[in-house]
Amino acid sequence: EDQVTQSPEALRLQEGESSSLNCSYTVSGLRGLFWYRQDPGKGPEFLFTLYSAGEEKEKERLKATLTKKESFLHITAPKPEDSATYLCAVSTYGSSNTGKLIFGQGTTLQVKP
Amino acid sequence: DGGITQSPKYLFRKEGQNVTLSCEQNLNHDAMYWYRQDPGQGLRLIYYSQIVNDFQKGDIAEGYSVSREKKESFPLTVTSAQKNPTAFYLCASSKAPWDTIYFGEGSWLTVV
Numbered sequence: 067e068d069q070v071t072q073s074p075e076a077l078r079l080q081e082g083e084s085s086s087l088n089c090s091y092t093v094s095g096l097r098g099l100f101w102y103r104q105d106p107g108k109g110p111e112f113l114f115t116l117y118s119a120g121e122e123k124e125k126e127r128l129k130a131t132l133t134k135k136e137s138f139l140h141i142t143a144p145k146p147e148d149s150a151t152y153l154c155a156v157s158t159y160g161s162s163n164t165g166k167l168i169f170g171q172g173t174t175l176q177v178k179p
Numbered sequence: 180d181g182g183i184t185q186s187p188k189y190l191f192r193k194e195g196q197n198v199t200l201s202c203e204q205n206l207n208h209d210a211m212y213w214y215r216q217d218p219g220q221g222l223r224l225i226y227y228s229q230i231v232n233d234f235q236k237g238d239i240a241e242g243y244s245v246s247r248e249k250k251e252s253f254p255l256t257v258t259s260a261q262k263n264p265t266a267f268y269l270c271a272s273s274k275a276p277w278d279t280i281y282f283g284e285g286s287w288l289t290v291v
Contacts, residue, residue, distance in 0.1 A: 169221035
């Protein structure tokens with residue numbers, strides 16, 4: 067069964083304290099891995115798509131990387147406004163014709179000033 | 180601005196009532212989706228549509244119905260058959276099923 071697991075469930079950082087969020091996946095044929103940011107009471111906001119092992123993408127203080135078994139979202143020198151829930155999702159070749167994404171449960175990040 | 184608009188933001192349903200959540204997009208996307216989000220659980224797919232006048236059941240379609248009469252619109256009806264409808268509902272769209280999926284702001288449904 068296709069599965070996506072995110073860790074940790076919750077992460078508290080001091081402003082400027084860099085860290086990484088993990089997304090491990092067990093799927094039959096990865097087509098793409100997606101990272102979203104979700105603020106409380108709002109819809110997920112798209113951040114990155116990764117398609118192949120070794121691929122990296124960056125946006126401001128965020129950097130996403132992909133291996134054959136997991137993805138990391140690195141947060142460098144975070145600010146309080148980076149506080150949110152970060153969602154990881156995968157699309158597989160088996161489901162790519164449907165557009166179905168398999169989501170992890172998310173990591174809730176809190177950055178204290 | 181292009182985007183996905185969901186309405187209403189908050190909706191209350193009485194027992195035995197059907198309610199309809201609206202979703203409109205002006206991104207010219209062909210594919211549209213409805214996901215449900217519950218606390219402590221990942222998003223789960225309710226229904227999806229790849230093209231006008233066609234839609235398919237997702238993983239948790241029981242108690243829900245949809246229509247896709249226009250490319251821009253994909254309303255979701257939560258019927259009285261849905262036993263646990265209280266949740267956060269998210270509409271999404273993509274240019275094609277394998278492209279990046281973008282989400283609306285969500286609708287909260289509460290049973291009273």
